[in-house]
Amino acid sequence: MMTQLMNVSTDHIGWLVWMVWILIGVFASMVAQRYTGGRRTFLFDLVIGVVASVLGGYLSTRFLGDTPVQLFLLSVLGAVFFVAAVLWVTGSLTARFRKDEGPDE
Numbered sequence: 001m002m003t004q005l006m007n008v009s010t011d012h013i014g015w016l017v018w019m020v021w022i023l024i025g026v027f028a029s030m031v032a033q034r035y036t037g038g039r040r041t042f043l044f045d046l047v048i049g050v051v052a053s054v055l056g057g058y059l060s061t062r063f064l065g066d067t068p069v070q071l072f073l074l075s076v077l078g079a080v081f082f083v084a085a086v087l088w089v090t091g092s093l094t095a096r097f098r099k100d101e102g103p104d105e
Contacts, residue, residue, distance in 0.1 A: 013061060017072065018054065021079045025053030028083040032091065040094055048090055049083050056082025 029049030033042050060078025065071040 013058070017057070017075065020076060021054045021057040022050055024057075024076070024079045025050035025083055028053060028080070028087060032087045036091060040091070045087065049087060052086035053079040053083040056080075056086075 026046065026049065029042070029045035032045045032049065033040070036045075057075040057079035059082075061071050061075045064074045064078070
């Protein structure tokens, strides 16, 4: 039973692995919110963080690793790096658009 929950293969991904990716996204969005000082809404960071971490974890299982342990570890690393890159890019873009708006006169 437990092996099916944590199973990672190219054919099947257990739901606990999905939960790990979601938790990585939630944690990354909380860090991004703390780092940006509230310039963006938490819901925006949360949605971007969860979607990016799940996408990064899923894509890394499709293209990297051979054994289940490798697939799991590489999927976690893929989720962490992908969510960090996406939050950095969205943070840069939102800061740039805010700077371009300027004060209304």
